[in-house]
Amino acid sequence: MTGLLVSLGTWNWLIFGFALMGLELLAPGVFLFWLGLAALLVGGLSFVSEPSWQAQLLAFALFAVSAVPLWRRFARPRAGEGSNPFLNNRAAGLVGRVCTLEKPIVDGTGTVRIDDTIWRVSGPDAPAGSKVKIVEADGAKLTVAAA
Known part of the structure; x- marks a missing residue:
């Protein structure tokens, strides 16, 4: 198991990120997309520097945990922004x-x-x-x- 974690490299994160985004296409829910984006960010970070596998997992966890609340905040419709506020009334x-x-x-x-x-x-x-x-x-x- 540690051998797998030590071998986590840039390409593995990129493949993992694209795989998660592909799964999002099969089972839409806008959740796997953000995990895939977190994996792609860790892959991009790994291109710039050579972090340890612990730092990579920590970065993935931080990106994943922060991506979902950010998405919820920006995706929520603003008050009065609807095209027809009296649609159901x-x-x-x-x-x-x-x-x-x-x-x-x-x-x-x-x-x-x-x-x-x-x-x-x-x-x-x-x-x-x-x-x-x-x-x-x-x-x-x-x-x-x-x-």
Whole structure:
């Protein structure tokens, strides 16, 4: 076993790194890639200097342990960076919008047409054709106020 560890050289680290990256292609999970990158870094370090096998294993461990948290930090989406922040909550994206009542609000309930969808609204009584502003969204029910 020690003979194998002593014989760890630059080419072994490079082969190990590319093998791990190849395994990542077969079983994607973005974990083996970073271990492969750590092995490639140790191989590159071995080209520059001739570290002992203990130093090589320590460098591999340090690179591998630091690569995964760094990847998680940079891969995490930033707040407000999504292409559509209201994708799964469409009604919340309507708050603040002014629209025309399709059916009058009678006894606190009426409807508006927004784009191609008819929404149920609640608010103060108003005749059809009145302009209202959406002030709150609760599921599929919108609360409106006179605009």
